[in-house]
Amino acid sequence: MKINMDCKQIRQILASDYLDNELDPTSRNQVDRHLEKCPACRKMSEHLAAIVLPLRRTQKQKVPPGVWSRIQTELRRQKAHAARPRTAFQTTLLEVFLMRPAFAAVAAAVILILISAAFYMQTPRPAGAPDGVTSAPDLSSLTGNVEIREQNTGFGSGIEQLLL
């Protein structure tokens, strides 16, 4: 990694490539020369080296003994489950839902529509009213409201009468 020398950039490099020995020798020499002249950057470099020390001297932990037997048990369970014979219907369902998810989505949508339609057909409606037509009392209450609004909001009607 090629670098230009100023404190801000140097500090970024100190916290990554320099600390990790990822710089080429020429760039590393440049950083070293900067550190000789700049006490603030030198201090940061020392602090960075100190901060990663506990992580670098971490002791590896042993894997607890029970893990392998748990893995074996789980793999055996999965094998036994996979080896269980399926009926022809189960196999077909699995093929459809696992191998063709788009088809499965369409099938699910169709089933949902059929269930909704069946539910709608069973819902009781007022006698004599054809499908899709609102009953008479509802319509009258709507027109009643319109009339009231027309009476109350007759803006301009008085002026129009004067002018005419």
Next chain:
Amino acid sequence: MENDISRELIIKARNGDMKAFEEIYHLASGFVYNVALRIARRHAEAEDITQEVFIKMYSALNQFSFRSSCKTWLYRITTNTAISRCRKFGRERDLAAKYKDHLEIEAQEGPSAGPVEAKENEKIIGDMLAKLDEDQRACMVLREMEGLSYDEIADILNIPLNTVRSRLHRARETLLEFARKEKTL
């Protein structure tokens, strides 16, 4: 990557040889468990992750195409599993305080029990790693504890080289800040 698992062993395991798979487990479980432990930060969680990693590996042996090393592949499964579990069960920032107590208990009673210095170091590491998000933690664990190069980390985490650089840089700045506040520097 050093000490990689041999192609022959993988092919044997792929063909259903459980002894070969057990050998792979003995070769690789150490680093899988330790990476999982440092990312997830709890022994019980690290055990679950290790189990999940080897089960995933066994199921995917047929798809392994030898384009990367087996060790790289295992590191990838481990970090992905650990990070996604952290995100799923995490709420990490909220649990940081609880974790601190938990780690202290584990340092006294858990698998890390040993000399006083080691216990103290474990506590410091726990406190430090708790300050990082899981992405930064994964980078730091692969670099500082596993000693992997930037190229290897980028390959394992499937991120650009400069992202590795910036995550390490930010993680260390965070740790410096933490050390200054704790007055340990």
